[in-house]
Amino acid sequence: MAPYILRRLLFLPLVAFVVTLVVFAVVWSMGPDVLLRAYMTGNASKSPNAEQRIIKKYGLDRPAVVMYFKWIGNTITGDMGYSLTASSSVSEAIISxxxxxxxLLVLALIPIVLVGSRLGIRAAMYPNGVADSVFGFFSIVGWATPDYIMALLILVGSFSAFGWLPIGNLSVALIKEWNSYTNSLIIDSILNLRFDILLSQLANLAQPVLTLFLVHSAYVFQISRATALDIKKRDFIRAARSRGVSERTIMLKHVRKNVLIPVVTVGGELFASLFAGLAFVETIFARPGIGRLLTNAAISVEVLTLSGCVLLIAAMMIIVNIVVDIIYSFLDPRILLWDNGTARV
Known part of the structure; x- marks a missing residue:
């Protein structure tokens, strides 16, 4: 297993090179004049000889190969230009x-995986029963509903049912004795022992988390149900039934672990879907996250902000896929074991 993980890690530089090359190609295709105007925004345009300095710093007058390596060097050091949308540098906007x-992703992903897989197993326990029909209907509706439609329905529904639920993000600027450690209100409220802020922030996250859960748990439900129905036909399940093991024990002890394997396998795809949903959900619920920054940058055609956000999302996808592969190999040790460079199952 260790050699496999090492091999996967050795592929990271190659994957990172391809991703950065694609992003740079999009940036470079804008042309030096457009890029110069983009880099001239903010405080950069106020310094003396700003135009010549920026051209030299970013290699805008050099061949594409030289400009690529200058762009990589500046990106690594956090210099990705200025974002008019965030009124700060791109790196500061992303970090904040x-x-x-x-x-939001973590709070949504946990119930998506746990509840979605649990309901799928429950539905597969009694196929075509009441639970299977009810859960199956709602999963079809949830999976067929786009993120932005579900967000709008929940936004309107919360107003009708509860008078209004809080949206956006809490402002802690006026709170005394508040220390910001991570820019995450959930973590910082715990570190500051301000559990009233924690509860308020969780209330603000209720609607966007519910939106992502209703849409994406449907996918996990369908995969879990289909896998559970297939595993129930296996020989070792028949053997367990012949020994008098109850159906509930079979589903919870023997089937559940095998159901997690395909769920983990599509973890990278699920994470990508969640990140795509953030663009709509954060905009509708006024969340100050990467999705909303990406949407505003796309509307304003801010190529530097867009490239920074895309690089962050690509880096997250690479990391998630590595973690998924490692978890996958732990769940099923027969898979992805390497012996002298040859995979064996």
Whole structure:
């Protein structure tokens, strides 16, 4: 298993090179004049000889190969230009908004996987029963509903049912004795022992989390149900039934672990879907995250902000896929074991 993980890690530089090359190709295709105007925004345009300095710094007058390596060097050091949308540098905008998106993703992903897989197993326990029909109907509706439609329905529904639920993000600027450690209000409220802020932030996250859960748990439900129905036909399940093991024990002890394997396998795809949904959900619920920054940058055609957000999302996807592969190999040790460079199952 260790050699496999090492091999996967050795592929990271190649994958990172391909991703950065694609992003740079999009940036470079804008032309030096457009890029110069983009880099001239903010405080950069106020310094003396700003135009000549920026051209030299970013290699705008050099061949594409030289410009690529200059762009990579500047990106690594956090110099990705200025974002008019965020009124700050692109790196500062990403750093300040990423924790808000991450806490939303984590809070949504946990129930999506746990509840979705649990309901799928429950439905497969009695196929075509009441639970299977009810859960199956709602999963079809949830999977067929786009993120932005579900978000709008929940937004309107919360107003009708509860008078209004809080949206956006809490402002802690006026709170005394508040220390911001991570830019995540959930973590910082715990570190500051302000559990009233924690509860308020969880209330603000209720609607976007529910939106992502209703849409994406449907996918996990369908995969879990189909896998569970297939595993129930296997020989070792028949053997367990012949020994008098109850159907509930079979489903919870023997089937559940095998159901997690395909769920983990599509973890990277699920994470990508969640990140795509953030663009709509954060905009509708006024969340100050990466999705909303990406949407505003796309509307304003800010190529530098867009490239920074895309690089962050690509880096997250690479990391998630590595973690998924490692978890996958732990769940099923027969898979992805390497012996002298040859995979064996």
């Amino acid at each position: 908004r990423f924790p808000a998106s991450l806490e």
